[in-house]
Amino acid sequence: MWQLCKEFAQFLKQEKKWWLIPIVAVLLLLGALILFSSSSVLAPFMYPFM
Numbered sequence: 001m002w003q004l005c006k007e008f009a010q011f012l013k014q015e016k017k018w019w020l021i022p023i024v025a026v027l028l029l030l031g032a033l034i035l036f037s038s039s040s041v042l043a044p045f046m047y048p049f050m
Contacts, residue, residue, distance in 0.1 A: 012018060 012020060
């Protein structure tokens with residue numbers, strides 16, 4: 001997993017694709033939110049947004 005992160009960082013540095021960082025961060029946060037809220041007390045409150 002860490003190798004993948006290092007390789008992605010090297011790609012961003014080499015290709016100067018710094019605009020990808022916010023997109024990847026938002027996708028990771030949304031994935032974590034969906035993963036953790038699907039089996040928690042917050043699930044009923046998320047239904048109107050899905």
